[in-house]
Amino acid sequence: MMARAIKKADTDYGLDVKIGQAGFSGLSTVYMKNISVVPKDRDTLTTISDITIGVKLFPLLFGNVNIAELKLNTGRLNIVLKDSLTNLDFILKRKKKDNPENKTKTDLSELAHDLLNQVLDKIPEDMEMKNLLFTLNDNDTAKLSLLTTTATIDGGELKSTILVNYNESTWHVNGKIKPSKQQMDVLFFADNKKVELPYLERKIHAKLSFDTIRTELKNADYSGDNFKITGSWSIKNLLINHPKIAANDIIVRNAKIDADLLIGSNFVALDSTTTVFLKDAAIHPYLKYTLSPNKIYEVKLHADEQDAQAMINAFPVGLFESLEGLQVKGKVKYDLNFYLDSSTPDSLKFNSTLTPYDFKIVKLGKTDLQKINSVFVYTPYERGKPMRDITIGPSNPNYTPLSEISSNFKNALLTSEDPSFFTHHGFVEESIRKSFVINFKKKKFVRGGSTISMQLVKNVFLSRNKTLARKAEEILIVWLIENNSLISKQRMLEVYFNIIEMGRNIYGIGEASRQYFGKSPSELNIGEGIFLANIVPNPKIAMFKFQGDGSLKDYMLPYFRYMGRIMARRGLTPADTSGYGFYDVRLREGLRQYLLPDSAKVDTSAFDSDAESTAPPVNMQDESKNLFDRLFGRSKKDKDTTARNLGLQDSLKKSKKDLRRERREKRRLEKEKEKLTN
Numbered sequence: 001m002m003a004r005a006i007k008k009a010d011t012d013y014g015l016d017v018k019i020g021q022a023g024f025s026g027l028s029t030v031y032m033k034n035i036s037v038v039p040k041d042r043d044t045l046t047t048i049s050d051i052t053i054g055v056k057l058f059p060l061l062f063g064n065v066n067i068a069e070l071k072l073n074t075g076r077l078n079i080v081l082k083d084s085l086t087n088l089d090f091i092l093k094r095k096k097k098d099n100p101e102n103k104t105k106t107d108l109s110e111l112a113h114d115l116l117n118q119v120l121d122k123i124p125e126d127m128e129m130k131n132l133l134f135t136l137n138d139n140d141t142a143k144l145s146l147l148t149t150t151a152t153i154d155g156g157e158l159k160s161t162i163l164v165n166y167n168e169s170t171w172h173v174n175g176k177i178k179p180s181k182q183q184m185d186v187l188f189f190a191d192n193k194k195v196e197l198p199y200l201e202r203k204i205h206a207k208l209s210f211d212t213i214r215t216e217l218k219n220a221d222y223s224g225d226n227f228k229i230t231g232s233w234s235i236k237n238l239l240i241n242h243p244k245i246a247a248n249d250i251i252v253r254n255a256k257i258d259a260d261l262l263i264g265s266n267f268v269a270l271d272s273t274t275t276v277f278l279k280d281a282a283i284h285p286y287l288k289y290t291l292s293p294n295k296i297y298e299v300k301l302h303a304d305e306q307d308a309q310a311m312i313n314a315f316p317v318g319l320f321e322s323l324e325g326l327q328v329k330g331k332v333k334y335d336l337n338f339y340l341d342s343s344t345p346d347s348l349k350f351n352s353t354l355t356p357y358d359f360k361i362v363k364l365g366k367t368d369l370q371k372i373n374s375v376f377v378y379t380p381y382e383r384g385k386p387m388r389d390i391t392i393g394p395s396n397p398n399y400t401p402l403s404e405i406s407s408n409f410k411n412a413l414l415t416s417e418d419p420s421f422f423t424h425h426g427f428v429e430e431s432i433r434k435s436f437v438i439n440f441k442k443k444k445f446v447r448g449g450s451t452i453s454m455q456l457v458k459n460v461f462l463s464r465n466k467t468l469a470r471k472a473e474e475i476l477i478v479w480l481i482e483n484n485s486l487i488s489k490q491r492m493l494e495v496y497f498n499i500i501e502m503g504r505n506i507y508g509i510g511e512a513s514r515q516y517f518g519k520s521p522s523e524l525n526i527g528e529g530i531f532l533a534n535i536v537p538n539p540k541i542a543m544f545k546f547q548g549d550g551s552l553k554d555y556m557l558p559y560f561r562y563m564g565r566i567m568a569r570r571g572l573t574p575a576d577t578s579g580y581g582f583y584d585v586r587l588r589e590g591l592r593q594y595l596l597p598d599s600a601k602v603d604t605s606a607f608d609s610d611a612e613s614t615a616p617p618v619n620m621q622d623e624s625k626n627l628f629d630r631l632f633g634r635s636k637k638d639k640d641t642t643a644r645n646l647g648l649q650d651s652l653k654k655s656k657k658d659l660r661r662e663r664r665e666k667r668r669l670e671k672e673k674e675k676l677t678n
Contacts, residue, residue, distance in 0.1 A: 013090045014040040029054035029069065042080070042087035049074035059121075070124040076133045083139065105266075105292065109227040112263040116220055116229070120179040127153040129160075142202040146171075153177060158186065169193060182220045188213045194237070207241035207249070229261040246469035251317040254279055266292045272300065281306060281314035283334070294343040303334040308359055320473045322461055326365035330358040338436075345440050350433040354479060361484055367461055369477065370486050378499050380507055381464045390507055392498055398510030402494035405509055405521045408529030408581075410497075411572040416533045416563060418452040422489050426453040426482035427475075453478050456496045501539045502532060516542070518588045526573050527581020530563050531556075543587075548595055550587035557582050 002022060009015040020034025030053050037046040054069030080087050129151040136144040144165065151160035156178050162171040175186035189195065194209040201207050212235070219230045234256035241249045255278055260271040269288035276283050286300035303311070308328045315323075332354060339349040364370070375393030379386045393399055402410075414421055420428055432449035439445050450458075457477045462470055481487055502512035509521045509532070517528055524532070531552065535542040547553050557579055564580025567573045573580065587595070 009037075015045075015090055016040065025052065026054075028057050028060075039087045039090045042085070042090075044078060045087050046078070047076045048072065051075070054124075064121060066121045067124040068126065070127045070129070072129045072132060074131045076135070079134075079136045081136075081138045107265045108268065108291070109222070109225065109263045109265055112229075113220075113222070113227045116182075120182060123177060123179040124153060125156070125179075127151065136199070138199075138203060142199050144199040165198070168198075169196065171195060182217065184215070184217045186215050188215075194239070205243065207239065209239045210235050211237040223262070225264065227263045229263075230259070231261075232256060232258045243465075244467060246318065246467050247463065247465040248318050248321070250319050250469065252278070253317065266290060269298075272302070278314035278316075280310040294341055296342065297338070297340045299336065299338040301334065301336040303332075305331050305333040305357060308332045308356070319469050320476060322367035322473060322477065323365040325363070326361070327363040329360050329362055330356060332356050332359060340436070340440065342440075345437050348433055348437050348440070350436060351429055352427075352432075356483060359484070361480065361486075369461065369481055372460060372495050373487060373491060378460065378507075380459075380499070380501065384464055387505060390499070392495060396510075398508055398514070399498055400508070400510040400521045402490055402497070405497055406524040406529060408526045408573070409509060409513075409521065409524050409532055410493075410529075411567055412526075412529040412533035412563065413497075413536065414452075415567050415570070415572065417536065421452050421493065424451065424453075426451060426478035451478075452496055453482060453492060456492055456499075457481065459499060460495070500536060502535060503539050503542050506539070516587060516591070518590075525581050525584055526564070526576075527560065527579075527583070527585040530560055530580060530582075531585050533563075534559060543591070543595060546587045546592075546595055548592065550589065550592045550595075552582060552585050 002019065006017045006019070009017045016036075016038040018034075018036045019032050022030065022032040025031050031051070032048070033050050035046070035048040035051065036044065038044045050071075050073040052069070052071040053067065056066040056068045059066045078087070129148060132148040132151070134144075134146040134148075136142075147163040147166075149161045149163060151173075152158070156176055158173065158175050158177050160173045162173070163169075164171055170191040171188070172191070173186060173188050175184065177184045177186070189212045194211055195213075196209040214234045215231070216233070217229070217231045219228075221228060234254075235252065236254055238252040238255065239249055240246075240252075255276070257274065257276045259274045262269045262271050267288055267290040270285060272284055272286040274285055276285060281303070283301055283303040286298070286302075288296070288298040290296035290298075308330050311332055312323070312326060312328060334354050336352045337349060341347060372392070375391065375395070378390045378392050379388070380390070381387065390396065391399070418424075418428075428449065428451055431451075435447045435449040438447045454474055458470075458474050461477055462474060481492075498508040498510065500509070501507055502509070503515060506512050506515050512532055513519050513521045513524055513528070516532070517524070519528070531545075534556075535545070545553055545556060560580045560582040564573065564576055567580075568575045
């Protein structure tokens with residue numbers, strides 16, 4: 001049997017397996033010595049000096065191998081990654097046997113049941129392990145060494161000692177294990193310090209540490225047709241730091257989840273009986289992923305009515321820096337529902353509601369969320385660097401009160417960016433729902449659902465770090481401001497109009513109207529209002545929308561007609577058959593000398609002319625005005641695609657030499673414009 005197994009390992013996996021000595025010790029125990037496993041043309045995977053394995057006789061009668069005893073003395077498991085090669089890639093080399101008769105669908109509940117039992121059956125009732133070394137070498141840049149000096153199971157009690165990176169720290173995995181009853185309670189911790197994973201920091205620049213992790217398996221059995229696994233998982237003083245999550249350490253003091261996992265024939269679900277505890281706050285999640293006949297994604301979150309301060313105190317330390325010290329009273333309740341059938345993405349369901357009950361802010365936190373109600377200084381950032389300080393108040397000659405801004409601009413910008421600004425409470429669920437649909441169809445993030453309230457909070461109150469934590473903080477601050485009337489809608493809009501970026505080093509409608517047209521904001525006509533609203537999503541390319549004589553390029557006309565018709569239907573401007581002021585827009589003469597030649601490639605954020613006659617009124621941002629574009633800009637592929645849609649193929653069919661010349665000219669003109677605006 002050993003000879004056949006060694007031959008099969010060589011034939012199917014390309015493994016050179018050698019066993020120096022082997023034999024029986026009693027009726028049900030096998031011993032082997034001097035074992036080595038070497039994948040072909042790869043580093044040695046495993047060496048073991050001495051191993052003894054005993055199995056239970058009764059389960060063997062039914063073809064089940066249950067480990068009763070395991071003794072191992074001096075072994076090594078060595079994983080090596082070199083570029084795209086690894087000494088584990090033999091796993092992918094197994095020869096697949098085509099069996100047309102075996103095309104039945106896998107029952108996930110049966111698979112989960114069998115897999116869990118296979119794992120539990122291989123946990124011995126008695127174990128004694130000494131000097132088992134695990135090493136990982138990842139391209140010689142990230143290395144990990146774990147030496148299990150001792151690991152024992154005696155009467156169901158597990159004890160182990162693991163030396164990390166040659167005595168850098170000492171870990172323990174201790175607890176109770178009862179595999180025959182499908183139960184375990186295991187604690188993972190380190191001696192006199194946190195458990196740290198420096199490998200992750202070297203590999204993916206992520207810091208991760210914790211005091212203890214406790215895992216408990218309480219039961220695993222069928223519940224009707226579904227396989228149900230009940231257990232809990234808890235962690236203390238978890239620290240996470242990754243640039244995509246937050247710019248600082250995030251600390252979770254105490255977290256626990258009591259979970260019921262359901263596996264059906266075609267789905268995996270975290271049942272709603274599951275409870276997540278964060279300090280004194282609790283929330284019930286429901287997650288379900290259905291594989292067939294269509295992939296279906298379901299997410300539900302429900303938090304019962306509970307103390308609002310307890311909910312805020314439950315937030316991880318460092319997650320919401322600006323809200324540190326916030327004190328509130330009252331209660332809150334939260335519900336979220338998300339349902340997406342991949343076969344019909346347009347029918348996606350989404351709603352999210354945080355309901356307050358006698359909620360009141362007693363004391364603001366680290367950041368004064370009402371600071372914009374009076375004069376304040378705004379500092380815009382560019383590539384992480386501060387540009388200049390701008391006083392938002394009468395002492396700034398470009399500051400413009402809301403009453404002195406032309407309704408042509410106000411109506412155009414609200415129509416294109418946030419039509420329901422004065423009626424929503426910071427969020428537009430339908431816009432968020434449509435964003436999910438579009439992003440799912442595109443298989444990437446191409447549209448956001450950001451309102452003016454969210455943009456204002458992001459720019460005024462938060463850091464410029466593009467992280468998940470900052471986005472979550474933005475949402476919470478918007479809710480606090482909008483649902484507690486900390487700032488009036490009129491003041492929010494006035495501040496937004498005075499800080500919004502509208503060109504290179506141009507901020508606010510006062511600077512923009514004078515820069516482009518030599519006018520005050522109150523003098524803007526309908527065409528100028530639509531133009532200035534159009535450049536908000538991508539302000540740095542505003543100058544490229546003009547022809548050499550200062551008029552707008554023709555590809556902008558469909559956008560003007562489209563936006564104008566929406567505004568006319570809403571009674572915001574008179575109906576116009578000529579282009580809603582398109583022909584009245586003229587760049588200030590002093591700037592025309594800095595325009596690119598008319599033959600140069602135009603910007604690609606213009607509205608698609610194909611949609612002009614059939615597109616419905618917008619309920620929020622159109623697809624060319626999304627949060628992703630604002631944060632990151634469009635990719636070259638997206639820009640070229642849009643340009644082709646606008647009938648600009650000829651401008652893209654230029655030689656590399658011509659394109660290089662245009663890019664040099666563009667950079668030169670940009671420097672000139674920067675000098676001019678400064």
